[in-house]
Each structure stands twice: as C-alpha cells, then as structure tokens.
Amino acid sequence: MSRARPDEVRVLEPSSEELLRLVPSTDAAELDACVSKAEDAARRWQSLSLEERGGLLLRVADAIEDEAEALAVLESRNVGKPIAEARGEIGLAARSFRYYAGAVDKHLGQTFPSPASLHYTVRRPFGVVGAIVPWNFPLVLTSWKVAPALAAGNAILVKPADLTPLTALRLEKICRESGIPEGTVQILVGPGRTLGRALVEHPLVRKLSFTGSTAVGRDIAARGGALTKRMTLELGGKAPNVIFADADLEQALGAAVSACFANAGQDCCSRARVLVEQSAYPEAVERLAGAIEGIVVGEPLEETTEMGPLVSATQRETARAYLDGALAAGARVVCGGQAPDRPGYYLTPALVDRADPEMAIMREEIFGPVAVVHPFRDEAEAVALANDTEYGLAASVWTGDAGRAARVAQAIEAGVVSVNSNSSVHLTAPFGGVKASGLGRELGMAALDAYTEEKTIYHAIGAVSSGSVQAA
C-alpha cells in the first residue's frame, strides 16, 4: 500500500476502497504565499477589458467540454457516482463558465438621475475570495463559485474536500491553459480544520463562499463573522416531497425515487422525506418499494448502473446508524439498507415507513440512500410536516390543482420549491436556503452581487450641498 507523506492526501476510489491518487497538500502555513500570489493575479485579471475577461471564461467552458469524458470518468471514479450522472455534471460545469462569460458586462451598477448630481453605483470585486466545497458534486460546485467570482473580477482560492479534489485540480490547470493569469484560480488541498479555518480567518480573504454541512457552516459563520467577512453559506437540507392524491402518481412517484437516490442520496436537495396524502398512501408505499428494489446498484463506470457506492466508509456508517436508530424507535425498513459483501462503500437504497415525525430520520439530514415515507391528511398537515425541520433548502409539491400548488409552494419554508418537478437548481436563477440551510444566494445574477461590493458615488454637478443626507 502506498503511504502518503505528511504533505500528501490519499484519495481513494469508493467502489474499490483502493488508492486512486496521492495529491500534494497545502499546509496552512503556506497560505500567506498563496494569498499574495492571488492578490497579484487579481490585479492582472482586473486590468483586462470585460470583453477579454468574458472571452477567457468562454475558453474555459470550451476546454471543459473538450475533455468532458475524461473529467466525467475522473469524477465518477473519485465520488463513486454513476458515469451518466457525472457526464451531466461536467456539462453543467461548462455551462456555468459560458453563462458567466456572458454576464461579465451585464451587471455593473445603477444610476440615480437628478439635476443636482451624477449619482451612481459601481460594483467592485473583493480582490481575493475564498471558497470551500464538499465532496458530493466536486466540479459543479467548484465551477459555481469560480465562474462568477472570476466574472466579477476576483481571484479565488478554493479548498475542495480531501476526499474528492481531483476534478477541481484539473480545473485549475484548465483555467491556466486557457489564458487566465496564473494564481487567479488556486486549488488548495488539505484538512478543513487547519487549512479550511486558515482560509476563513485570513485577513486578506474578504469574502467566503462555503458549501457543506450546517455544523461546519456555523463554525465558519462564527469565525468569519468575527472578522466581518462577507459570506455565502450553502448548507444542509432535509427536503420534503409533498404528493397529493390528485397528482399524476406515476410521474410523481417515479420522480420521487430519483429525487431520493440520485448520487446515492448524497445531495443537499435530496427529497428524502416523501409525504403522501392518506388516500394514496398504501399504493404509494408499494410502488415506491417496487421501484427502489429495481434500482441497479453497481460499478460507477458501468453504463447500466443507477446507483454507485457512498463516498466513504464513514458516510455509509452514518446512513446505517440512522436506519438502526429508526428501527429501534419503532419505524419499519420497507426495503434496502444492506451492505453487500463486496469491496466498496455500497449500501442498497432503503425506504422507511411508520416513522414518528419526532424521530431523527424524519428531521435530520442523512446524506445517504435512505428515504422515509409518511402520510398526511390534508393541505394544512402537509405544510406542517414539510416545515417540521430546522432545514429549508428545497422542496417539491405534486398536485393537479393549480391553486393548491401555489398555496403550498408559498407556505413551504424553503429557498426553492418545484411544482410537479424535482428540479432545484437552474444556472440563471438564484439558489440557496432559508433557516439552517444557509445564508445568501448563489447562481444567476445573484452570484455577481455576492462576489462584489456595491459602492455609491455621489458627484455634485449643480448647487453644492453640504448635508450628508439628501433627498433625490
């Protein structure tokens, strides 16, 4: 077995538990040098015209597409996700760069006309920004931070999860080879508690964008908040999928299965709580169980695989502990939850019913292939159950009644609600959570707000006024 030196990280392949790559790590003590390099790079990056900046982002998009298959294979092997899912994600990463290439010159400030003044705002980049990402969608989440940060004129230091740094490292090289000044995008691999914290607390990193668990997000909020850092926090979720009896049940239940088990349930928007109206409940449990038992669990690179292993032994143990806890508390495991006798962190997709709303399995994020199904009597109870968690990231409502769809979509506490759909994330629209699911919004033009500060300039052109508060 190859041993990692203290300055290396061992990256494993979850389907075999074997070593995939040894990756050099950055010590927290080296961060100062990385930040100074990024400051120099940011100045060079900001000296380019907006057209040049946009052109370089387009080149990054093209380069990702040129090596899409190699990136998809790398992502699939490193995370353990089915190759088809990985291909979709690489396409999304490329589209992020294309979108923000077009946005570079379209979000620049406002003017406030007055006879006495030229009064306007300019959006200023921070200079050096920091990003910390989790292991579930490594390249996509990195791209959702790098592309808007660059479009806004910043340099960015990204700390990927130790488990899955490979495609992010490749993106750093793609950016450099595409002509983005060296140092503008730096991927720094290392532990969260040392390198991650050092990035959060570095005085010259003025803005932080974090995606990960709520517990770590709170630590970052406390440390970064004490230094008045600007922050975007994309945190955990326990999304409800509310299915009324008047919905197209075939469509709703089919979608419910993929909404729970895509990426082996390791998705912040996973609709892991399936809430079904009482009259459709028995049929729903039976149909869900049949569909879940039919999910093809296998090698991530096999084209027919629908679910791969979990990312790590720890993640599998967490999911199993939730199942054991639910069983001990009186719930029933309808199907799944077994670890097959083979290498890899596999766990068959599980469905749980007869869970009390107070149980952990109904309220806490599991981040694994475990779904819970629960009945409701009416609209009011559906909304109460949907909101009965500290999280509020995503949700779905399935119904044939447009009025009810609108009422329930308004009443559910979540950053994004989809009606008759599982879809949560669109590049062009703001994305983020409420309650314990986060702070601020990413994607769309909202991301350009988040990677800039708006500065107001009041330029008197008429009678000179000395007051500090003016009417328009």
Ligand code: NAD
């Ligand atoms: P995590 O919070 O454990 O780690 C995320 C990142 O933070 C990693 O890079 C880690 O090394 C780093 N980190 C850990 N401790 C740190 C600290 N004290 N200071 C600074 N950095 C630190 O999360 P995870 O297990 O990698 O990912 C799963 C979580 O991510 C889930 O809770 C999931 O819901 C969440 N997530 C949220 C979104 C979203 O958009 N809201 C998207 C994907 C994942």
